[in-house]
Amino acid sequence: MTEGAVIEVQNLVKRYDGTAVVKGVSFSVTRGEIFGVLGPNGAGKTTTILMLLGLSTISGGQARVLGHDPEREPLAVKRRVGYLPDQVGFYDNLSAAENLRYTARLIGIERSKREEKIASSLAQVGLSEVANTRVATFSRGMRQRLGLAEIVMKDAQIAILDEPTSGLDPQVTVELLDMIRDFKRRGVTVLLSSHLLERVQSVCDRVALFSEGTIVLMGTVPELGRQVLGGGFRVEVEAQGQGLAEHLAAVPGVQKVESLSPTQLLLLADHDVRPEAAAAVVTAGGRLQRLAVAEPSLEAIYTRYFHDHPQESAIHAA
Amino acid sequence: MQREGSALNGLGVVALKETSDHLTSVRMRVIECLIIILAFVTVYFAAQQVRDTTPEDPFAFLRLFTNAREDVPLSFLFFLSTFLVPVMAIGLAFDAVNSEHSRRTLSRVLSQPIYRDALLFGKFAAGLFTIAVSLLALWLLVIGIGLLILGVPPNAQETARAFIFLLVTIAYAGVWLSLAQLFSIVFRSAATAALVSFGLWLFLVFLWQFVAQILATVIAPPDPGYTSLGLQTPETVEWQTALARISPKTLYDEIALALLNPAQRALGPIYLAQLQGAVLGAPLPLGQSLLIAWPQIVGLIAGTIILFTIGYIGFQRQEVRA
Numbered sequence: 023m024t025e026g027a028v029i030e031v032q033n034l035v036k037r038y039d040g041t042a043v044v045k046g047v048s049f050s051v052t053r054g055e056i057f058g059v060l061g062p063n064g065a066g067k068t069t070t071i072l073m074l075l076g077l078s079t080i081s082g083g084q085a086r087v088l089g090h091d092p093e094r095e096p097l098a099v100k101r102r103v104g105y106l107p108d109q110v111g112f113y114d115n116l117s118a119a120e121n122l123r124y125t126a127r128l129i130g131i132e133r134s135k136r137e138e139k140i141a142s143s144l145a146q147v148g149l150s151e152v153a154n155t156r157v158a159t160f161s162r163g164m165r166q167r168l169g170l171a172e173i174v175m176k177d178a179q180i181a182i183l184d185e186p187t188s189g190l191d192p193q194v195t196v197e198l199l200d201m202i203r204d205f206k207r208r209g210v211t212v213l214l215s216s217h218l219l220e221r222v223q224s225v226c227d228r229v230a231l232f233s234e235g236t237i238v239l240m241g242t243v244p245e246l247g248r249q250v251l252g253g254g255f256r257v258e259v260e261a262q263g264q265g266l267a268e269h270l271a272a273v274p275g276v277q278k279v280e281s282l283s284p285t286q287l288l289l290l291a292d293h294d295v296r297p298e299a300a301a302a303v304v305t306a307g308g309r310l311q312r313l314a315v316a317e318p319s320l321e322a323i324y325t326r327y328f329h330d331h332p333q334e335s336a337i338h339a340a
Numbered sequence: 341m342q343r344e345g346s347a348l349n350g351l352g353v354v355a356l357k358e359t360s361d362h363l364t365s366v367r368m369r370v371i372e373c374l375i376i377i378l379a380f381v382t383v384y385f386a387a388q389q390v391r392d393t394t395p396e397d398p399f400a401f402l403r404l405f406t407n408a409r410e411d412v413p414l415s416f417l418f419f420l421s422t423f424l425v426p427v428m429a430i431g432l433a434f435d436a437v438n439s440e441h442s443r444r445t446l447s448r449v450l451s452q453p454i455y456r457d458a459l460l461f462g463k464f465a466a467g468l469f470t471i472a473v474s475l476l477a478l479w480l481l482v483i484g485i486g487l488l489i490l491g492v493p494p495n496a497q498e499t500a501r502a503f504i505f506l507l508v509t510i511a512y513a514g515v516w517l518s519l520a521q522l523f524s525i526v527f528r529s530a531a532t533a534a535l536v537s538f539g540l541w542l543f544l545v546f547l548w549q550f551v552a553q554i555l556a557t558v559i560a561p562p563d564p565g566y567t568s569l570g571l572q573t574p575e576t577v578e579w580q581t582a583l584a585r586i587s588p589k590t591l592y593d594e595i596a597l598a599l600l601n602p603a604q605r606a607l608g609p610i611y612l613a614q615l616q617g618a619v620l621g622a623p624l625p626l627g628q629s630l631l632i633a634w635p636q637i638v639g640l641i642a643g644t645i646i647l648f649t650i651g652y653i654g655f656q657r658q659e660v661r662a
Contacts, residue, residue: 068661075451077660097345097453105451108661111444115361127353128452169448 026052028088028180028211029074035082036069036235043069045235046083051180051213056206058222059215060320061232067215068108070232071182074213075105088179101129104173108184110165114158118149118168121157125172143175144168147201163194170201181205183214187221199225219320229320231327239327247318250327256316257289259299263308273298285311343455350454354462355469362432362470371428371474378424379481382416385409387489399623401494402501402600404486416482417600421592422545424478425509428471429516430537435530436463436521437655442530447660460655464521464648471513479506497602500626505599508637512592514644516541522651525658544587556580577609588643591636598633607632 029051036044044066051057059067072078074087076096085091090098112121122140131139144150147167152160160168166186173181186202187195202225205212216222222229223243231239231246239246247256259270262285270289271279275298278290289299296313303310362368386407390400397403408415437460440446450456483502487493494502520537527533560575567573584590594607602623606614624632 072447072660077447077450095344096455097349100451101453103451105448107444107447107451109444110448112448113361113443113445115364124353124357125449125452128350128449128454130350130453172448 028053029057029213030086031070031074031083032085033083034070034073034080034085036066036073036078037081042081043235044073047230047232047235047237048083049230049237049240051211053211054206054209055227056202056212056214056225058226058229059213059232060219060222060229060324061217063217065232066235067232068184071105071184071213071215074182075100075103102178103180103182104176104178106166106169106173106181106183106186108188110169112157112160112165112168114156117154117156118144118160118171119153121168122172122175126175129176131175139175143171146174146204147171148197163190163198166190166194166198167201170198173205178210180211180213183212185216186214187216187218195221219324223320231324233328233331238331239323243320243323244318246320246323250323250330251318255289255291255294256318257291257295257299258312258314258316259287259289259303259310260285260312261287261303261308261310263303263306266303266306266308269302269306270299273302288316345453345455347455347457348461350452350458351462351465354454354459355465358463358466359469362466367431368470371431374424374428375474375478376481378416378419379478379485382408382414382419383482383485384489385414386416387486390490398495399498399602400490400492401483401486401498402602404482404490405502405505406596406600417593417596420509421512421589421596425471425475425513425592426516426541426545426589428474429467429513430520430534430541432467432470433463433517433520434524434534434537436467436524438524438528438530438533441528450660456656457652460521460652464517467517467521468510468514471517472510475506475509475513497626501599501602501629504626504630505596508592508595508599508633508640511637511640511644512588515588515640515647518644518647518651522647522654525651525654545589548587549584549590552580552583552586555583574609574611581608585636585639588640591639591643595633595636595640598629598636602626602629604629604632607636 027050029049031050032048033046034044034048035042035046047066047070049057059070061067069078073080074085074092076092076099080093085093087099088102092099112118113124116124119140122143123136126136126140141150141153144153147170149164149167149171152164157165157168170181170186181202183202187198190198199221202212202214214222214226226243228240228242229246230237239249241249259266267279267281267287270276270287273289273291273295275293275295276289276291280288280290282288289295294315296315300310300313383404386404386409389407389409390397390403405416408418437446440449440459449459479502483494519540520533523533523537524530527536556576556579560573560579562576563573585594598604598607603621605618605620605624630637
């Protein structure tokens with residue numbers, strides 16, 4: 023087991039009636055990080071998650087969650103891992119607190135601590151006011167938050183969130199992502215899956231890009247950007263002046279200059295060339311208005327990757 | 341592969357929650373109404389008849405369960421075996437598992453430290469407990485009304501028979517409950533599960549005896565030697581009884597007959613020679629009546645276990661995601 027790894031997956035395979043849905047994925051998640059599992063629908067993300075939780079049998083390969091085999095010791099795994107399923111459901115006829123009470127008893131939280139824990143976890147996700155309201159009246163976002171409250175109540179060491187932000191409006195998404203960062207602050211390892219990239223990019227330390235049951239890319243977002251988009255750094259220059267493009271192209275380290283508009287230029291460079299670019303613009307007598315290193319967008323990586331691998335994008339589009 | 345921990349972890353919690361769901365549900369209100377109406381109507385009719393015809397009967401109290409007015413031939417037992425128990429059991433269990441799927445609660449609940457076994461056992465136990473409570477209430481109502489109308493208390497023998505009858509009724513409910521639960525696992529849509537369960541109920545309860553009759557004449561055609569004498573062919577009758585016993589209703593009716601009618605000496609076809617030396621109409625002791633019905637009682641329990649096991653295997657193999 024790798025040092026500090028809380029989830030360790032090697033060559034994991036899942037077959038349904040002979041067809042492989044997950045075809046040998048390997049990754050590991052270190053304690054305290056937020057790991058994003060990304061990819062189009064049907065890429066095997068949820069199946070992988072279910073195998074990690076012992077809710078689905080493993081057809082091949084190995085998985086270790088906190089040192090336990092989810093297939094042989096599912097209770098040990100499930101005691102320490104909180105799971106928020108895709109479109110989580112609650113018992114509509116019960117209130118938020120009653121739903122949590124049921125889970126608390128299933129987990130085996132002592133009676134004396136139960137009420138206190140329920141109240142504090144509801145407070146943590148901002149649902150204290152509706153604790154005694156029936157879940158039937160809850161919005162999608164409130165249900166997701168109640169799901170997070172359940173994980174908080176469980177004192178989980180790992181939180182596995184399946185599509186936590188899908189179907190939420192932007193405001194609620196931002197709130198939810200804040201709560202996910204909160205998990206990290208408390209030392210909880212988070213594994214989250216999503217097909218919505220830009221939102222997820224901001225919270226993930228590392229991501230794995232799934233496609234057709236395999237991991238095609240893995241690493242931090244800037245790493246992936248270099249890998250897929252080529253060129254290490256993308257520097258945006260906004261300046262007014264004559265012949266700036268030629269001057270900037272002459273800066274050492276710049277591989278390519280793209281003109282986005284008459285005043286906007288995009289430099290592809292192998293290192294951070296901002297100081298040199300600034301000097302070049304000034305030397306050329308231009309008026310520098312803005313200079314920034316563009317974070318590679320996950321969206322761009324994703325689109326480019328599937329553009330470069332059309333046989334995979336065909337299924338993705340379907 | 342050896343699993344860690346107990347399969348029954350969380351069983352009590354699930355059972356308690358499901359029981360509380362059942363007891364507070366609208367379905368339960370409907371069942372309660374049914375029970376009260378049923379108890380009053382059937383017992384009132386039965387008591388009238390018992391008072392009119394057999395005041396000197398030593399088992400007058402048991403007649404409350406089986407007798408009916410001649411113009412309205414609907415006894416308490418008939419209502420129980422045909423309508424109340426199957427409908428109640430199916431009504432409680434037809435959406436046991438598929439509702440967890442449709443509410444999307446299944447994966448969340450199963451991600452808690454429990455096995456699927458606990459969920460399934462818990463749901464079954466809760467259903468059976470709810471039915472047992474309802475039937476106990478019904479049973480006490482009938483006895484209470486009977487006391488008021490007849491004015492004589494049941495003797496020890498009658499009480500024991502009536503009580504065993506109650507237990508057997510609960511076992512009978514178990515068969516329908518595990519059947520409905522099985523369909524709730526097989527069919528993802530609660531409506532389909534309900535339709536199939538109720539369809540099978542109608543088939544087994546109302547049609548099966550006729551189907552058994554026809555099948556018996558196909559398997560063992562009547563011997564002209566017997567028919568010319570106006571008698572039934574023994575093989576045909578035996579086949580017919582055996583086939584009819586596939587339906588839990590047949591089994592239950594036979595047990596009830598043996599328990600509630602102490603004079604009943606055999607279930608199914610019997611040769612005249614076997615009756616030699618028997619004092620017809622003389623009541624059997626309770627132990628002997630139980631012995632007659634024992635295979636049927638075992639049959640009911642075995643049916644429950646088999647149906648539950650099929651459902652259990654199906655549920656273990658089922659994918660959690662919708």
